[in-house]
Amino acid sequence: MKNWARDNKGFLLFLALFGIFRTAIADWNPIPSASMHPNLLEGDVVFVNRVAYDLKVPLTDISLARLGEPQRGDVVTFSSPKDGTRLIKRVAALPGDTVEMRGERLIVNGKQAEYTVLGNHSEDMGMAGQLQALQLSEANGDASYRIQILPQVHARRDFAPLVIPANQFLMLGDNRDNSSDSRYIGLVPRDLLIGRAERILVSANITDRWQPRFERIGASLRPQ
Incomplete structure (x- = not known):
């Protein structure tokens, strides 16, 4: 074993430095859900x-x-405060904000986000089959991004006004009616944040023999 380690010390050093790079500087995150x-x-x-x-x-x-x-509007990865699972969601409210939701509509500091209808989309819900999804543009302060709602799905579409404490954040999934986010797992402390998702590195259609989706490669995730 000592001889193997000595003969491969360069490779072992590379692995150590690569591990430090991934855990401290930059990382990649596969998207496992909808x-x-x-x-x-x-x-x-x-x-x-x-x-x-x-x-x-x-x-x-x-x-x-x-x-x-x-x-x-930032898309962030973080460890769930509920069970430690790595999740990826969008920051909806910051420390000090007063936030509530009424009938899918987000209200931050007394101002309702602005919504523009983008169109309808068919969403594959597995055993539930194909459901109609309504896609919208949501403008939350200076951040604008797309979301979608699933009117046929039972979901938590309302919550009472909440003041976000220091060093905590309210996270929401863009697929509002099919996301385990702060409405279910609670607010996310800052020390559980892993990093900000910047771009799509690679993409493949997992339902079609992992065919590459070249048009998605390099797409920015920053809000507009």
Whole structure:
């Protein structure tokens, strides 16, 4: 074993440095579910900037320095406060915000987000079959992005006004009626944030023999 380690020390050093890079600087995140439709699809792999907000000790949640502040509309990866599962959602409300939802409509600091209808889409719900989805543009402050709702699905479309405490964030999935987000798992503490998702690195259609989706490669995830 000692001889093997000595003969492969260059490779072992590369693995160690690569591990530090992935856990402290940059990472990638496969999209496993439909919770961020229509912007992220199953089979997408996104680039995650781990130093967008904090510089952390590798393999820990210990922050060494704050490098930036999350903004409404950012797509972020984080560890679920409920069970530690890695999730990817959109920041809907910041510390100090008063936020509520009425009939799918997001209200932040007394101002309702602006909505524009983009059209209808057929959503594959597995055993439930094909359901009609309504796609909208949601303008939340300076951030504008697409969301969709599924009127036929039972979902939590309303919650009472809530003041977001310091160092916590309210996260929502873009697929509003098919997302396990802060309405179900609670607010997300800052120290559980992993990084900001910046772009789609690669994409393949998992329902069609993993055919590449070239048109999605390099697409930005930043709000407009």
